[in-house]
Amino acid sequence: MAVRINHLECKTLGHSWDPIASNRPSPFGEPITCRCVCCGTTRRHVISPHDGAILSRTYKYPDGYKNAERMSKAELRMVLARRIRRGQITRRFAA
Numbered sequence: 001m002a003v004r005i006n007h008l009e010c011k012t013l014g015h016s017w018d019p020i021a022s023n024r025p026s027p028f029g030e031p032i033t034c035r036c037v038c039c040g041t042t043r044r045h046v047i048s049p050h051d052g053a054i055l056s057r058t059y060k061y062p063d064g065y066k067n068a069e070r071m072s073k074a075e076l077r078m079v080l081a082r083r084i085r086r087g088q089i090t091r092r093f094a095a
């Protein structure tokens with residue numbers, strides 16, 4: 001089972017959310033849609049206009065993303081650490 005590097009990074013380090021235009025209104029509240037710049041997952045929250053509570057939360061994952069869920073968090077971290085040590089992950093920013 002292969003896990004793509006960008007999926008591995010998001011599963012271990014968390015997504016990098018970037019807000020995008022919501023493609024459909026909500027009758028219940030204000031939609032906030034974000035896309036992960038690393039893996040392409042999209043997240044849609046619907047926010048209450050009265051108190052800011054999250055009324056609904058949905059995710060849409062790219063093909064293959066769920067493969068990473070077959071491994072434990074510890075296994076994913078070990079694979080990520082090995083790939084970083086081997087230089088298989090390109091750093092976006094210098095340390």
Ligand SMILES: [Zn+2]
Nearest residue numbers: 010015036039
């Ligand atoms: Zn992601």
